[in-house]
Amino acid sequence: MARRFQGKVAVVTASSEGIGFDIAERFGLEGASVLISCRKQRNVEEAVEKLKAKGINSVHGVVCHVANPEHRKNLIHQTLEKFGKIDVVVSNAGTNLSAEPFMKIPESIHDNAWENVKSAILILQEAAPHLNKGSSVILVSSVAGDDPLPPTPIHGVTKTALLGLTKALAKExxxxxxxxxxAPKFLPTPFAEATIKKETNWESMEEATMHERVGTISEVAAAAAFLASDDGYYTTGETWMLSIGVHARL
Known part of the structure; x- marks a missing residue:
């Protein structure tokens, strides 16, 4: 595997499992020192041990609920204290999926759902003063951001906002x-487990793609690694739709 992140430091939010974990793993295998985080100490510790078992020794874990101001400050403080700098930030944290239609979504669900956008901005406010020249930020959205459909419309619309945020932040x-x-297509991750149990027909999802298969989390991690590395230097303000052709048919 390439060593594109040798000597670099990457912070990945919501990275104890799923897409965040695989991104952290990919960065670590390519030489990065990795700061991972999630809401529960036990999950952080388990994720750190899994990464070390894969030969990634320069890894540190921190409890961080990105909606908590003190947690955000501590995440960046711990990164600088442990590794001394920041080269990459991956904003992967997202809220739980809600299957309520817009006309029935209570205000409390809106407040929770829009943390998808708010937390991405606020974590970067903490990190920005410490980012090295040539640094990179990756926001994790979804194909649903381009076409917010049931069963999780509010989730899709918050992901739409991340597409615009990407352009705005790239300029700033x-x-x-x-x-x-x-922006990956729906994947079998722990985060999506509730929806998968209720209604996902994986066979129909495979048929909807041009290559008749769903993607994998490791493929999403590979895309993130390309964009965050110097190989992706000519790319900024862009959204990479990862859907094996489903998005092209929309």
Whole structure:
């Protein structure tokens, strides 16, 4: 595997499992020192041990609920204390899926759902003063952001906002930091487990793609690694739709 992140430091939010974990793993295998985080100490510890078992020794874990101001400050403080700098930030944290239609969504659900956008901005406010020249930011959105459909419309619309945020941040953070977005199609992750149990027909999802298969989390991680590395230097303000052709048919 390439060593594109040798000597670099990457912060990945919501990275104890699923897409965040695989992104952290990919960065670590390519040489990065990795700061992972999630809401529960036990999950953080288990994720750190899993990464170390894969030969990634330069890894540190921190409890962080990105909606908590003190947690955000501590996340960046711990990264700088442990590794001394920041080269990459991946904003992967997201709220739970809600299957309520818009005309029935209570205000409390709106407050929770829009943390998808708010937390991405606030974590970067903490990190930005410490980002090195040539640094990179990756926001994790979803194909649903381009076409917010049932069963989780509010989730899709918050992901739509991340597409616009990517463009806005790319302009604001240039020329020293690139900002890009990855937007994967629905994947079998722990985060999506509730929806998968209720209604997902994987066979029909495979048939909807041009290559008749769903993607994998490791493929999403590979895309994030490309955009965050120097190989993706010519790319900023862009969203990479990862759907094996489903998005092209929309």
């Amino acid at each position: 953070m240039a020329p020293h930091t690139r900002v890009n977005c990855i």
